[in-house]
Amino acid sequence: MLSWLREQCGDYIFNVGGVFQRDSQVSSWPLEAAGPEELEERLTQGGHLLPLPKEPAALANVLEVSIVNFLTLRALMIPEAQVRRGSERGYPDLEFGGLAFGGGFHAVDVKAARRAPNGKQTQSRITLYTGNTYFKWPDLHWPGTIRPFSEYVTHLDVIMIYTLNPESNARVEDLEIIVQEPWRIASRERSSTTREYIGAVTSIDALRSGKGAFGSPAAFYDYWRKFPFKVSAQVQTQLQRLLKAAHIELAELRKYHLRETD
Numbered sequence: 001m002l003s004w005l006r007e008q009c010g011d012y013i014f015n016v017g018g019v020f021q022r023d024s025q026v027s028s029w030p031l032e033a034a035g036p037e038e039l040e041e042r043l044t045q046g047g048h049l050l051p052l053p054k055e056p057a058a059l060a061n062v063l064e065v066s067i068v069n070f071l072t073l074r075a076l077m078i079p080e081a082q083v084r085r086g087s088e089r090g091y092p093d094l095e096f097g098g099l100a101f102g103g104g105f106h107a108v109d110v111k112a113a114r115r116a117p118n119g120k121q122t123q124s125r126i127t128l129y130t131g132n133t134y135f136k137w138p139d140l141h142w143p144g145t146i147r148p149f150s151e152y153v154t155h156l157d158v159i160m161i162y163t164l165n166p167e168s169n170a171r172v173e174d175l176e177i178i179v180q181e182p183w184r185i186a187s188r189e190r191s192s193t194t195r196e197y198i199g200a201v202t203s204i205d206a207l208r209s210g211k212g213a214f215g216s217p218a219a220f221y222d223y224w225r226k227f228p229f230k231v232s233a234q235v236q237t238q239l240q241r242l243l244k245a246a247h248i249e250l251a252e253l254r255k256y257h258l259r260e261t262d
Helices: 002-011 036-045 056-076 204-209 217-225 233-261
Strands: 082-085 094-097 105-114 127-130 152-164 172-180 186-190 197-200
Touching: 002 056, 002 152, 002 172, 056 082, 056 094, 056 105, 056 152, 056 172, 105 127, 152 204, 172 204, 186 217
Parallel strands: 105 152
Antiparallel strands: 082 094, 094 105, 127 197, 152 172, 186 197
């Protein structure tokens, strides 16, 4: 799965040139163009192409939607491959499965980060997981997830690192895509001071090479599952509901097995 995903990301090109506006005060018709470059120029001149947002979260959404569409189409071209999109703000962004990927389910999450002015770090720390829900209790099926965290054979991150060009409609320049297992790029720091998020290392070289703060998956999971994340009243209520449902399901399974053995 890892090698296939890296190969596909190597083919990806960010081709979003801006936000399309149907009409403007300076538009003229008909509009003709001999190719994509001329089309973009004509759309810009006619007031049909507006800049993408500069705000990091908004621009990250555009990048993520673009590559999720690309990877989904690539997977659908493969016989016996399955792909499923996750929900907004859920985990993961994409789920792959089927015999083409060796059976089982594979979680792929997409992250976008702006380069810092020095070009050597991300401007902010990438979020790997939400630490106080599906990651901390991986056997429960949390809202916003496709299935329990522990049911995935692999977890992979697609990291899109870009330089912001405020003068360009596309905003994105020098896009680099890195694919890594999350534990390999994890830090010992949260990515937010107000939210319960697990953060990645900020060094771009470390992201490329997979040289995070942990030497093994066991060390990563041991550290972050013991981390004293805050559990809000809402999360606590969800947890109790999920534990109750799991208890009922287990009791029903026991009853079924008892009937089968009688």
